[in-house]
Amino acid sequence: MIFVIAEHNNGRPKPITNELLVAAQRVSREFGQPVTAIVLGENTAAVADDLKSRKIDRVIRIDDPNLAQYSPDTYVTALNGLLADEKPFLVIAGHTTQGYDFAPRLAVKLRRPLIAGMVDFEKHGDRLILTRQIFNAKMNMKTAVRGEAPYLATASPGAFPGDEVEGGGNAEVVSYAAQLEGPSTRKVVDRAEAQKGQADLSSAPIIISGGRGLKQKENFQVIFDLAQSIGGSVGASRPVVDAEWLPREYQIGSSGQTVSPRLYIAVGISGAIQHLVGMQTSRCIVAINKDAEAPIFKVAHYGIVDDLFKVLPALTKIFNDLKAGS
Ligand SMILES: Cc1cc2nc3c(=O)[nH]c(=O)nc-3n(C[C@H](O)[C@H](O)[C@H](O)COP(=O)(O)OP(=O)(O)OC[C@H]3O[C@@H](n4cnc5c(N)ncnc54)[C@H](O)[C@@H]3O)c2cc1C
The missing domain is CATH 3.40.50.620 (HUPs)
Incomplete structure (x- = not known):
């Protein structure tokens, strides 16, 4: 059993x-x-x-x-x-x-x-x-x-x-009738739910993750826009969290969350081993990076070698147009 x-x-x-x-x-x-x-x-x-x-x-x-x-x-x-x-x-x-x-x-x-x-x-x-x-x-x-x-x-x-x-x-x-002698003397005093759709990445079917290639916090909007267009959740590499562009619960990797979505899009992420261990079991991995030699391409099923600031708005537009039926 x-x-x-x-x-x-x-x-x-x-x-x-x-x-x-x-x-x-x-x-x-x-x-x-x-x-x-x-x-x-x-x-x-x-x-x-x-x-x-x-x-x-x-x-x-x-x-x-x-x-x-x-x-x-x-x-x-x-x-x-x-x-x-x-x-x-x-x-x-x-x-x-x-x-x-x-x-x-x-x-x-x-x-x-x-x-x-x-x-x-x-x-x-x-x-x-x-x-x-x-x-x-x-x-x-x-x-x-x-x-x-x-x-x-x-x-x-x-x-x-x-x-x-x-x-x-x-x-x-x-x-099954358990032999319990009353409630526990230890009590849960408070329970705080994580922000919906973002923090609990472990069960998200689609994740768009951004890395240091985004260069600054404000640029992360292109990641959120793409996530919104395909109904995905947002994740991040550790430098993004260390720089406080996003809170800790967005981090994926050995010292963050382990995820296994159907689709993982890594944007401006080099593919350090500590990041890979948190996402390499994803069903389909797409990497967008301007460096064709970046290690992320070794685990990616599909890759786009180009500037993310060109690729992401174009992808977002395609998905939004598809949704709008044009
Ligand atoms: C003990 C320990 C634990 C760690 N735990 C984690 C962890 O849990 N998660 C994690 O992610 N890391 C973790 N790290 C850090 C890890 O080693 C890497 O430093 C980190 O993953 C690198 O993040 P990055 O890929 O975003 O940045 P970088 O390695 O700097 O890569 C940025 C990438 O963006 C690309 N790029 C830049 N500009 C553009 C552009 N305009 N268009 C397209 N591509 C562009 C570059 O070519 C580059 O490949 C840990 C490290 C240690 C020592």
């Missing part, structure tokens, strides 16, 4: 949940293990209903008023009981603020190792090898899990393409 700890909000699974299910479905194909999604919270029927249409075997709801607010304590207590009863092979949570909060505590409680921030996996014989990135994503580390299951892992956002989740399922939904 492979367990996926679903993340949800307002009665709907968050995009990271599909990414975790893709990871689980792929591991499942290699190891022949069924996939179960675990939904913790209060009034989780709608989330469970949504998830059961994925190609998975089961959805387990742990519905309890004490789980209405996320807390690592109640999550660990609830999951500890479930794992003891069900004995899964692998448990995958998101490498998100929630996942990397409760997963290490759960690992300590179970006395099992946790592979944090996995980006890939392999099967060697009947052994599971999980890959995670280390040293600011300069190196990949492959870790063989040993000893008794369950093995615990958090998966990096953007590492598994959520839109490849297999659907067409009609999974059984079951309830």
Whole structure:
């Protein structure tokens, strides 16, 4: 059994949940293990209903008023009981603020190792090898899990393409009664949502990223204009953020966000390794750079070697004209 700890909000699974299910479905194909999604919270029927249409075997709801607010304590207590009863092979949570909060505590409680921030996996014989990135994503580390299951892992956002989740399922939904002794004494005191459509780049399908080639903050408007014309989100390389042209949450790369959109347009970005590790799994990469030797062209599927200040307004006009139907 492979367990996926679903993340949800307002009665709907968050995009990271599909990414975790893709990871689980792929591991499942290699190891022949069924996939179960675990939904913790209060009034989780709608989330469970949504998830059961994925190609998975089961959805387990742990519905309890004490789980209405996320807390690592109640999550660990609830999951500890479930794992003891069900004995899964692998448990995958998101490498998100929630996942990397409760997963290490759960690992300590179970006395099992946790592979944090996995980006890939392999099967060697009947052994599971999980890959995670280390040293600011300069190196990949492959870790063989040993000893008794369950093995615990958090998966990096953007590492598994959520839109490849297999659907067409009609999974059984079951309830599990967790033995909770009341709400956690630890409370979430405030929750601030990131600005919509911009900051949560990990699930954006189209990203237009600008780099130092933009030369100054005001010039970033050409990036926003192109993003607007094709319904994309805006990202940036680190120098852009260091120069305070854009806030930190726009940064993509080893010390920023990892993204895997369907389309990534890199504008005036040279393609340093620290940037590439954050976007190189994008489905289609387009690079616009006036230097034909820029390393970004090594990972790009399409390239335009020219001045971005000529190319971007022209592209934006084409997309706007197409939208207007002319
Ligand atoms: C520990 C560490 C962590 C880091 N983390 C990150 C990270 O998370 N993300 C990240 O991005 N970087 C990160 N970096 C920085 C990284 O090494 C690079 O310095 C950075 O990615 C370069 O950004 P850039 O491509 O925008 O700028 P540059 O390397 O300066 O490239 C600018 C590009 O714009 C092109 N250009 C200039 N003018 C035009 C024009 N008019 N038209 C078209 N093209 C033009 C140039 O040819 C050039 O290729 C990190 C570095 C370290 C040491």
